[in-house]
Amino acid sequence: MAHREPETRPSETRPSAARQRLLSTATRIFYAEGIHQAGVDRIIAEAKVTRATFYRHFPGKEDLVLTYLREVHRMERGAIQAAIAAHPSPAGGLLAIADFVARTIQSPGFRGCAFLNAAAEYPDAAHPVHREIIAHRQWFLDTLGTLLAQVAEDSSDAAARHFAMLRDGAMAAGCLFDPALVAETFRQGIEGLVRVHGERRPAEPAG
Structure with missing residues (x-):
């Protein structure tokens, strides 16, 4: 029997939309205003995600x-x-x-x-x-x-x-x-x- 690679669900091959929003929001703020200046709460708010979603994608x-x-x-x-x-x-x-x-x-x-x-x-x-x-x-x-x-x-x-x-x-x-x-x-x-x-x-x- 021929070997088959395990099937991959679409969610595993494409970045999460929430993760992308978090990263693009952080990129905009970090570059324009500085890294230490930007708190997690602001990034969460501007990316329109929950705190739980943030920590699911980024431990800190x-x-x-x-x-x-x-x-x-x-x-x-x-x-x-x-x-x-x-x-x-x-x-x-x-x-x-x-x-x-x-x-x-x-x-x-x-x-x-x-x-x-x-x-x-x-x-x-x-x-x-x-x-x-x-x-x-x-x-x-x-x-x-x-x-x-x-x-x-x-x-x-x-x-x-x-x-x-x-x-x-x-x-x-x-x-x-x-x-x-x-x-x-x-x-x-x-x-x-x-x-x-x-x-x-x-x-x-x-x-």
Whole structure:
């Protein structure tokens, strides 16, 4: 007799509508106003769910915060991977990431980097939320390093950190100054970074 996988009920394959409302409500409030500022009672009220429903999906606020950050990471990772996939050259991929960051800075309701904002609220390196932030950061640095190693292997780690620091500065400046000007300045900085490190790549040996 052929083996059959156990049947899965629709409720097990699709996220609960209540859970989605809780997460989208928390995402909006956490990003716009800060994490510590938002209490569970407000999130429950604005998501229009019961307290029992909240605790059925999230054992506590910390679990909701972690889920929020993981969702932001998922969206950013998807956008960056798509940008890289659309540009076959490593330099093109790096500039595509810069374009993604520049568009983010100019997006409606922009309030900086969700992860840097959260890091300011969770400075304890041992806290699960802080560790989640570091995991996202490491993924971003690894992604940049992989591309930069194909541009100039000897300086890929330093260049990845340089790119990330330019990105962080642009994210902060985008909340204070003209977002379009900040985005263009950031793009120019990354173009210069990629060009300088590309010039350090050893020449291919003559055939």
